[in-house]
Amino acid sequence: MARAAPSTWPRLPQWRRRWLLGALLTGGLLGWLARADAAASVRRPRPGRATASPPEALVALLDHLIPADDLTPAASALQVPQRLWAEAQQDAALLKLVETGCAWLDRYGDGFALLRPEEREVLVAWMARAPWEAPQRRLFYWARERGMTLYYAQPASWRGLPISRPPQPLGYELS
Numbered sequence: 001m002a003r004a005a006p007s008t009w010p011r012l013p014q015w016r017r018r019w020l021l022g023a024l025l026t027g028g029l030l031g032w033l034a035r036a037d038a039a040a041s042v043r044r045p046r047p048g049r050a051t052a053s054p055p056e057a058l059v060a061l062l063d064h065l066i067p068a069d070d071l072t073p074a075a076s077a078l079q080v081p082q083r084l085w086a087e088a089q090q091d092a093a094l095l096k097l098v099e100t101g102c103a104w105l106d107r108y109g110d111g112f113a114l115l116r117p118e119e120r121e122v123l124v125a126w127m128a129r130a131p132w133e134a135p136q137r138r139l140f141y142w143a144r145e146r147g148m149t150l151y152y153a154q155p156a157s158w159r160g161l162p163i164s165r166p167p168q169p170l171g172y173e174l175s
Helices: 014-040 056-065 080-089 092-105 117-129 135-152
Strands: none
Touching: 056 080, 056 092, 056 117, 056 135, 080 092, 080 135, 092 135, 117 135
């Protein structure tokens, strides 16, 4: 009776191991380059110098989320982007999020502010569905939640609504 050969791990030919090692090293290098490219595409103000005006992409994003209608002005008319930008200037992590997200938005066409409304909608819809770890989704949710709070805290946004004061902290009552 013949002896069974001892089981061993499959051996890859030498060139396959070298190819695999090269592919892994190349993949790591490409990932590092992609992160470096993303970091380089963000324009940061010099330390200690806050810029007064928000990025155009942030203004356009907020105006897309809170547009003007027959009764109420857009978010930019009530200085919502400026207030959000001022808040971002006070928090380094938030500032990085806003700058990274706006740099991403401006990579499309001639910039997010110059896109047609239906093109903006595609990007904004993608931002809302992106994985939570993506800076685009975090920017979308922060801009939407904080923007709505700042917008509806102002009496000019209440026109046409049956309220005469902000609904919070007292609760909502119909007049």
